[in-house]
Amino acid sequence: MAAAESAAGLNIIDHDKGPAILATSITVTALSTLFVAARLFTRARIIGKLYLDDYFISISMICSWVTVGITAKAVSYGSGRHAALLTEYQFSHAILWTMVAFLPGILSFAVPKLAVVALLTRMMNPSRTHAVIMWTVAIVCLISLMGCVGILFGQCTPTHSTWTFSVKGECWSPMILVNYSIYAGSFSAFTDLYFAVYPAIVLCGLQLNIRKKIALSCALGIGSVATIVAIYKTTRIPGLASPDFVYDTADLTIWTAIEGSTLMIASSIPILKPLMDLVFGRRAFSSNDSNERYEKYDRSRSGKDESGVELSKRSRKRGRPMDTAISQLETAVDSTSYEEHRKSADQDSQTNIVSSTSEPPASVPATPPLGAIRRTDRVTVTTSYGEDPERGLPMSRWG
Structure with a gap:
């Protein structure tokens, strides 16, 4: 009772980010699911083949929904509300499930980077060295991000003392987790930017008209939006060291879901061209x-x-x-x-370039009469x- 009165005095009773966490997570995950489903339909039914990036995206989609389910459980215990408003039991379980949700949450935006690399190495046809560099960057980013989960669960000994208050444990300074997470988040933002800018650089060197260069650069570079999301999410990381953990990490939970969904949508858009042709009738009404x-x-x-x-x-x-x-x-x-x-x-073509036989047509003299006006068509046929x-x-x- 005293805790509730104290909370009322601090004007925090109405501070509940739980509904916002659920609404945002479910909405963006459902939206990205539509894009992923369209992607898989395009590849499996229209093109007739699934590629490595499709499997990576499918894994990411599963991780996103697992994150939503665990986050919903954390919210049911009070995640998104101030610790002063929760019982010890609620606060303990809210911390536990919030921490658990970070594992699939991180995978939901780390694995799509592998899908982007698989897509770019096939579409852009980079050199072997450059392909190795891109795969290395994506894998190092994944390992770095998973390091955040390792530190989160390993910062206290025994581990369950982090959320079980009756158990006394020895813990590292919370700033170790914060500083490392800022590094991992910054590297993730750099990776997203690198994979978004690279296609535009390649396209600049191709003999395409400006309209197609812009369209392709936008389609392949829309992942730059994920860079902005990752940068903003990094500013929310200090909440990991807050005593009011379940309230101050609410924004981090929300933006984790947004980043993963943004990457899945961005990596799916370039694949949907054949489906758009069918939807808008350019091939749907073909014979x-x-x-x-x-x-x-x-x-x-x-x-x-x-x-x-x-x-x-x-x-x-x-x-x-x-x-x-x-x-x-x-x-x-x-x-x-x-x-x-x-x-x-x-x-x-106004005339046949190559005749089916070596003999000229009978109606066309092989050699025009002297003094006649000649018409000459110069035709250049090129192939890659x-x-x-x-x-x-x-x-x-x-x-």
Whole structure:
């Protein structure tokens, strides 16, 4: 009773962040689930193949919902409210479940970084050294973030003395956890920024028009939003050292859910191009089955399936990677399929470039009469799969 009167005197009775924690966590997680479901549908049903990044994102999605469930249990014990308003039993269990929720919560925004790397290494076709660097950065970031959980549960001996007040234990200074978490959060923000800026740098070197460069840079660089979220979340980390733990870490819980959902959404957007084509009718009303069209479009000349917006490793061995990047990345914003490009090219041609036989048509004299006006059409056919041996120019994939 005295504790309640004291709390009323401090005007903290109405301070309850529990509903905000649940509302935000459930909302952003449900939203990211829609994007992930659309991503998996696009890959599994339209393109016909799941990739490594899809499995990483699926794991992240599971961790997000596990976090929501554990967070809801923590809120039921009083997480989001001031310690002065809770009984010892409530406060103890609120601390325990809040701490437990950090484990899947961290995985929900750490694992998507691996998915982003898997996506970028396939779409951007970086050198082996650069690919190793990106994987190393993502894995080091994951390990660093998991270190926060290790310190959180290992800062006191025995561990359960952290939330069981009847047990006396020896604990490190709480600032060790705070300082390390700030480092891990800052490194996470840097990683998000690095993976968001890298595609834009690559696209600047490609022979694309400005509209497509901007569209692709935005689609692949939307993860920069997660950088802003990670930076702001880092400012909430000092709450880990607060005596009023379950109230002061409420914002950290909320922004952890937001960061994970932002990364999952950002990594899914570049994959949804074929689904958007179906939704807006660009392929849905085609005479051919949409799945069959994408299978044809995604199949390489060797007969292996590949994603239409992703670069294949084959480009490192044959042709020029940048030319392949142009033709592959353009499909992320171009609504026409491979067959439609071929059809358009045939319609634009005023005459057949190559005849089916070596003999000229009978109606067209092989040699115009002397003094007649001649019409000459110069046609250059290029492809990224090789080079013109006479001019040394890249040859078009349509050749």
